Amino acid sequence: MIEKKVDIAVIGAGPGGLAAAVSAKESGADVLLIERNPFLGGILIQCIHDGFGLHLFDKNYTGPEYAEEMVNRLENAGVPYLTNCMVIDLNEKKELTVVTSKGLMKLIAKAVILAMGCRERTRGALEIPGTRPAGIYTAGVAQNLVNIQNLRIGNDVVILGSGDVGLIMARRLKIEGLNVIRVIEILPYCSGLVRNRVQCLEDYGIPLTLSSTVIDIHGKDRLEAVTMAKVDRDFNVDHDTTEKIDCDTLLLSVGLIPENELSKKAGVNLDNRTSGALVDNFYETSTEGIFSCGNVLHIHDVADYASNEGFFVGEKAAEYAKGKWKHSGGKPVKIGNGISYVVPQYIRNDCNEVELKFRVTQPFENVRIIVKNGDDVVFKKRVLKVIPSEMNILKLKSIDPEKDVEVKIVIIDKNIN
Amino acid sequence: MDKIHDIIIIGAGVVGCALARALSRYKLDVLVLEKEDDVAGSTSKANSGVIHAGYHKKPGSLKATLNVAGHSYFQRLSDELDFPVKFIGKLVVAKKENEIEDLRKLMDRGFKNGVKGLELIDGKQIKHFEPNVNGFAAMHSPVSGITSPYLMCIALAENAHLNGVDFVFDTEVTGISKEKEIFVVQVSNGSIYRSRWLINSAGLNSARVSQMICENDHRMYPCRGEYYITDKVDTLIKRLIYPTPSKDGVTLGIHITPTLDGNILIGPSAEYIERLDDTASTREVMDKLKRESSQFLPPIKEAKFIRNYAGIRAKLFHPSSGVKDADFVIEEDESIKRMINLIGIESPGLTAAPAIAEKVVGIIGEKEALVDDEKFNPERKAPVVFEHLSDDEKARLIEQDPDYGEIVCRCETITKKEVLAALNNPLGVRTLDGVKKRCRAGMGRCQGGFCTPRIVEIMTDEYGISPEEIYKNNESSNMFFGKVKDDREEG
Numbered sequence A: 001m002i003e004k005k006v007d008i009a010v011i012g013a014g015p016g017g018l019a020a021a022v023s024a025k026e027s028g029a030d031v032l033l034i035e036r037n038p039f040l041g042g043i044l045i046q047c048i049h050d051g052f053g054l055h056l057f058d059k060n061y062t063g064p065e066y067a068e069e070m071v072n073r074l075e076n077a078g079v080p081y082l083t084n085c086m087v088i089d090l091n092e093k094k095e096l097t098v099v100t101s102k103g104l105m106k107l108i109a110k111a112v113i114l115a116m117g118c119r120e121r122t123r124g125a126l127e128i129p130g131t132r133p134a135g136i137y138t139a140g141v142a143q144n145l146v147n148i149q150n151l152r153i154g155n156d157v158v159i160l161g162s163g164d165v166g167l168i169m170a171r172r173l174k175i176e177g178l179n180v181i182r183v184i185e186i187l188p189y190c191s192g193l194v195r196n197r198v199q200c201l202e203d204y205g206i207p208l209t210l211s212s213t214v215i216d217i218h219g220k221d222r223l224e225a226v227t228m229a230k231v232d233r234d235f236n237v238d239h240d241t242t243e244k245i246d247c248d249t250l251l252l253s254v255g256l257i258p259e260n261e262l263s264k265k266a267g268v269n270l271d272n273r274t275s276g277a278l279v280d281n282f283y284e285t286s287t288e289g290i291f292s293c294g295n296v297l298h299i300h301d302v303a304d305y306a307s308n309e310g311f312f313v314g315e316k317a318a319e320y321a322k323g324k325w326k327h328s329g330g331k332p333v334k335i336g337n338g339i340s341y342v343v344p345q346y347i348r349n350d351c352n353e354v355e356l357k358f359r360v361t362q363p364f365e366n367v368r369i370i371v372k373n374g375d376d377v378v379f380k381k382r383v384l385k386v387i388p389s390e391m392n393i394l395k396l397k398s399i400d401p402e403k404d405v406e407v408k409i410v411i412i413d414k415n416i417n
Numbered sequence B: 001m002d003k004i005h006d007i008i009i010i011g012a013g014v015v016g017c018a019l020a021r022a023l024s025r026y027k028l029d030v031l032v033l034e035k036e037d038d039v040a041g042s043t044s045k046a047n048s049g050v051i052h053a054g055y056h057k058k059p060g061s062l063k064a065t066l067n068v069a070g071h072s073y074f075q076r077l078s079d080e081l082d083f084p085v086k087f088i089g090k091l092v093v094a095k096k097e098n099e100i101e102d103l104r105k106l107m108d109r110g111f112k113n114g115v116k117g118l119e120l121i122d123g124k125q126i127k128h129f130e131p132n133v134n135g136f137a138a139m140h141s142p143v144s145g146i147t148s149p150y151l152m153c154i155a156l157a158e159n160a161h162l163n164g165v166d167f168v169f170d171t172e173v174t175g176i177s178k179e180k181e182i183f184v185v186q187v188s189n190g191s192i193y194r195s196r197w198l199i200n201s202a203g204l205n206s207a208r209v210s211q212m213i214c215e216n217d218h219r220m221y222p223c224r225g226e227y228y229i230t231d232k233v234d235t236l237i238k239r240l241i242y243p244t245p246s247k248d249g250v251t252l253g254i255h256i257t258p259t260l261d262g263n264i265l266i267g268p269s270a271e272y273i274e275r276l277d278d279t280a281s282t283r284e285v286m287d288k289l290k291r292e293s294s295q296f297l298p299p300i301k302e303a304k305f306i307r308n309y310a311g312i313r314a315k316l317f318h319p320s321s322g323v324k325d326a327d328f329v330i331e332e333d334e335s336i337k338r339m340i341n342l343i344g345i346e347s348p349g350l351t352a353a354p355a356i357a358e359k360v361v362g363i364i365g366e367k368e369a370l371v372d373d374e375k376f377n378p379e380r381k382a383p384v385v386f387e388h389l390s391d392d393e394k395a396r397l398i399e400q401d402p403d404y405g406e407i408v409c410r411c412e413t414i415t416k417k418e419v420l421a422a423l424n425n426p427l428g429v430r431t432l433d434g435v436k437k438r439c440r441a442g443m444g445r446c447q448g449g450f451c452t453p454r455i456v457e458i459m460t461d462e463y464g465i466s467p468e469e470i471y472k473n474n475e476s477s478n479m480f481f482g483k484v485k486d487d488r489e490e491g
């Protein structure tokens, strides 16, 4: 057994973990970054399209280019890292068990940063009835098979779910000459980013059918067809609207789930809204000295935001490892009308400045985003449009941490304004 | 193929595999023909995996006696063949007072069938055993257990193979005739196999296969049972939780079965269907499974589901005819000598399989002397399961072989070495589902999301094949259609 001690262990080398490792090192900590894949960069490596780095680097990078930029920073900062090494166990004492090709490693850390990313929702989680043939893939798996392994996964493709990965794969497969029949979305609106809907579907003439879903799957060995039907606002299927679509491939782009199995082993409490850890505004979880950032904490729209979170968390974890502050817990942020989740979920009682990230429950037009601190309104902004697929970030400069903070959406009454 | 085998077995479900293994201890030339790509390709992979105690079936019936006898083989088989069994016990739960009578009937049958350890318990004791389960009273059956039905079939078949039995997959028997006391068996690819004995353990197709040569009026009424599989929820229940049996006597009711890997199965439903192979899941039944199971295990509603599946019961009766049960048919045909038919082997067929096998050996043994093969080796070693080892053992293995140091399936912690072992299985099965059954890669919560690309890579490397030659199970279930880009364009 290999034994090792370190100030900070970072688990996962996607945009979140890379940023966290760089900033922890630059803040003076002794860091080890551990990645399961044979390469650094996480999910970015299979995202060969552009649109990365617009916020962080002011550049329009592809996924691998963005990863390269981050890896350069990592190497400049001199952060040691392991690839092909998977953390299989973590406990509350911050002892990690790592499988490496050289042997099993016990790593004892003063602080741990969880940056394991997410996995995709599958057919089983969606509970789609029907047969179980070959030819059903989640969009991210299809992306890997096509972009990394150079494999043609089918001929006639239906995509269920208008998540970003699905939209990007619709375009990708169309470019590679596959017949992308349509994208089917259960919500009355596209759930991916607007730019992806325009650039991936509309520009390529791929139809998007809203308020509809796949209710049956046909074909014994390889997929032969799916049955599509309309749904009402409460997602009840209208069986008079069924349509059988012949296809040999079904891609699912129906949501990402933070990968928190390891976090649970370390006693980290999870938020059922995000499926990620509950954290305070230093991104410390309920387990002292364990931090979380990136998609394992909550699903980010773009890699840049995951990295930004990582930069912040790396610094905080370094401060913790040096004993600059202690676990506090703090006061829960209240989730008001129209808000689906807020991160962080707690505000420490020694902080007056805090950044809140949140999503809305449904698309709203002409509303106010309001943050109250006790009885005071500390933030107020009128917005013409907010949608669930876009994360909102706001900074509060001087709050009273002893008083409740609540985020909510208020619909502007046209008659009054 | 002019060779004349002593025995041909049609079908490599649990019955065919148990029989192959039982026969492999004698000096016999045995061949198994199976239409799917692997053992347990049909009903034997899609059931509850329960080792029944044997209190359910009518005293004196083959179903009852072979169930109780079959149960008694499991521990030894598991020790010899290294497949998992666990006798976790079962509660048959009466939701209301008026169901206690049903429990008493089961106790009574169990007593007559020779089942050990049955006891009636009250609602308080239920809570003591299983805090999450609601019920008025229950019958506790401590000897009921669970196994992995496909690992069991693989273990039986591998040991049979080690002892000289040949398995031929992707080969469907399409016709049978008899020439001068020798069976001539035609298969889907046009080949012909010959044997002195022919054993029909073709499961759902057993009536059809028997009628290729025998005259009888057995008819199969397929009855589908659908299931849900949850993500790992170790803490919810420790035992099998069953309702009191349905009044029509058709099934045991929708029950809740913990698996050896910490998941939970909910099901099966019972629905007579048209086609023998229609294993699709349906919305109505899926909703019903959740509804009924949450009546006695309310927290199951919160569980996360990772997959659905369905298995089909090989029933020899339709309830509309008023018949409540039909016994197993296990007999040598009256006019076609040395043709043994195993028909209607529905539940408790998995449990009974080892005893069914011995019964068939007995039928053969009455006709001719079976000579022990002194080279018979009763033991078979399962491949290493890395996740089950202690840290020290894990460390030692990685030092011996760095392929243990690469985790391929992250949900189930399966190493490259385990995938390689599955790829190089003794039966020569080469499909993605074959890998999945053997080492669990792809059976976890992401359902192969992360590991499929890597397994495809390892398969193409190890077998020296192209990705187009990779199949999910049979030869029409191809995964890929060539490359996206020509290799030349890449550089």
Ligand SMILES: Cc1cc2nc3c(=O)[nH]c(=O)nc-3n(C[C@H](O)[C@H](O)[C@H](O)COP(=O)(O)OP(=O)(O)OC[C@H]3O[C@@H](n4cnc5c(N)ncnc54)[C@H](O)[C@@H]3O)c2cc1C
Pocket (backbone or CB within 6 Å): A011, A012, A013, A014, A015, A016, A017, A018, A034, A035, A036, A037, A041, A042, A043, A044, A047, A049, A050, A051, A052, A053, A085, A086, A087, A088, A115, A116, A117, A118, A139, A140, A143, A164, A165, A168, A256, A259, A262, A293, A294, A295, A296, A299, A300, A301, A302, A303, A304, A306
């Ligand atoms: C399929 C897909 C397509 C996307 N497309 C775009 C896009 O076009 N534009 C955009 O801006 N954003 C896109 N995103 C979003 C963006 O890439 C993600 O927000 C970002 O990658 C999240 O970064 P992360 O570091 O949290 O996670 P990841 O990038 O997922 O990295 C997590 C890393 O942790 C490793 N890991 C996990 N568990 C362990 C363990 N136990 N031990 C060791 N290592 C472990 C994983 O192997 C992985 O490398 C996409 C996301 C996905 C999933």
Ligand SMILES: Cc1cc2nc3c(=O)[nH]c(=O)nc-3n(C[C@H](O)[C@H](O)[C@H](O)COP(=O)(O)OP(=O)(O)OC[C@H]3O[C@@H](n4cnc5c(N)ncnc54)[C@H](O)[C@@H]3O)c2cc1C
Pocket (backbone or CB within 6 Å): B010, B011, B012, B013, B014, B015, B016, B033, B034, B035, B036, B039, B040, B041, B042, B043, B044, B045, B046, B047, B048, B049, B050, B051, B052, B171, B172, B173, B174, B201, B202, B203, B204, B205, B206, B209, B224, B225, B226, B268, B310, B311, B312, B313, B314, B345, B346, B347, B348, B349, B350, B351, B352
């Ligand atoms: C929903 C359900 C739940 C059950 N739960 C339990 C349980 O918990 N405990 C228990 O003890 N029992 C249970 N059973 C019963 C048990 O699963 C079966 O009795 C058992 O699997 C039958 O095994 P078999 O080998 O006879 O049939 P099968 O597994 O069907 O095997 C027959 C094989 O023959 C092959 N075959 C068919 N036709 C041909 C042909 N023409 N040529 C070549 N090959 C052919 C098929 O491909 C198949 O592989 C359950 C059954 C069902 C349906």
